[in-house]
Amino acid sequence: AQSVTQLGSHVSVSEGALVLLRCNYSSSVPPYLFWYVQYPNQGLQLLLKYTSAATLVKGINGFEAEFKKSETSFHLTKPSAHMSDAAEYFCAVSDRDSGNTGKLIFGQGTTLQVKP
Amino acid sequence: NAGVMQNPRHLVRRRGQEARLRCSPMKGHSHVYWYRQLPEEGLKFMVYLQKENIIDESGMPKERFSAEFPKEGPSILRIQQVVRGDSAAYFCASSPAGSRTDTQYFGPGTRLTVL
Numbered sequence: 001a002q003s004v005t006q007l008g009s010h011v012s013v014s015e016g017a018l019v020l021l022r023c024n025y026s027s028s029v030p031p032y033l034f035w036y037v038q039y040p041n042q043g044l045q046l047l048l049k050y051t052s053a054a055t056l057v058k059g060i061n062g063f064e065a066e067f068k069k070s071e072t073s074f075h076l077t078k079p080s081a082h083m084s085d086a087a088e089y090f091c092a093v094s095d096r097d098s099g100n101t102g103k104l105i106f107g108q109g110t111t112l113q114v115k116p
Numbered sequence: 117n118a119g120v121m122q123n124p125r126h127l128v129r130r131r132g133q134e135a136r137l138r139c140s141p142m143k144g145h146s147h148v149y150w151y152r153q154l155p156e157e158g159l160k161f162m163v164y165l166q167k168e169n170i171i172d173e174s175g176m177p178k179e180r181f182s183a184e185f186p187k188e189g190p191s192i193l194r195i196q197q198v199v200r201g202d203s204a205a206y207f208c209a210s211s212p213a214g215s216r217t218d219t220q221y222f223g224p225g226t227r228l229t230v231l
Contacts, residue, residue: 032217043120043207043222044159051217090158094217101172102211102218103149106158 002027004091006107014115019063019078021110023091026072032094033074034104035065039087047089050074061085086114118143120210120223121190128229129198137193137226141210148191149220150183153205165191198230 007022025031032051036044048059055067065076074091088111092104121140129135141148146167151159161175165185176183180198185191195202205227209220 034219036222041224041227043122043224044209045222046219049217049219095161101164102147102220103161103164103172103175104151104159104220105161106151108158 002031002093002095002105004033004093004105004107006089006091006110008110009108010111010113012113012115013081015083016080019076019081019085019112021076021089021091021112023065023074023076023107024072025074025091025093027093027096029096031096033065033067034092034094035059035063035074035076036090036092037087038090038109044090047076081112081114083114083116086112088112120208120221122206122208122223122226124226125224126227126229128231130231131199132197135195135198135202135228137195137206137208137228138190139193139208139210139223140190141208142221145210145212145221147211147213147218148185149209149211150191150193151207151209153207153225155204159207162193195228198228200230203228203230 003026005024034049035047038044048057050067058064063078091107095103148165150162153159163183164172180196182194205225207225209222211218211220
């Protein structure tokens with residue numbers, strides 16, 4: 001069965017510092033991976049996705065993620081944190097074990113705090 | 117182009133009552149997913165529907181929960197005889213084709229509180 005694990009439920013950085021949110025996946029087949037952001041009391045918004053094209057994926061708001069098969073990782077980074085980046089971030093894998101349904105399996109989420 | 121609409125945004129029910137959550141997908145999308153977010157947890161898949169068909173309900177509790185997506189109108193997630201453990205945020209997402217690589221667009225969610 002496929003799964004994702006997000007290391008660190010809370011990450012705190014200073015404004016202007018590097019953001020690194022970790023995600024590791026488990027999959028017996030090539031995965032499709034997604035990062036979503038959730039602001040308080042809102043739905044999820046797609047940041048970026050990996051669907052077996054380029055391994056370095058650029059998303060919105062200056063975020064990017066690199067797919068590393070050897071490390072089974074898909075970490076999310078941003079060179080310089082902004083106060084508006086404070087939110088909860090979810091890594092997800094598209095379930096390929098149950099047919100082509102597209103349902104997502106989410107990690108537990110990482111809350112990003114940005115300090116002034 | 118309106119996004120995914122969910123209503124109500126907040127719903128309060130007493131134990132034993134019924135809860136009905138509505139989801140209108142984005143225009144042109146005929147695939148709907150429902151997810152539940154329990155406190156301090158990530159989102160868990162519940163059910164995947166196309167118009168008039170339930171495709172995958174492997175994440176639905178066996179009792180009290182049902183979902184539909186009629187030919188006309190929104191998708192409905194129905195919870196009968198609610199219990200306190202049903203308190204959660206329920207999110208609906210839609211996609212154009214329901215494939216593994218499609219982006220799912222999420223609504224703002226319905227936050228259900230059971231007293």
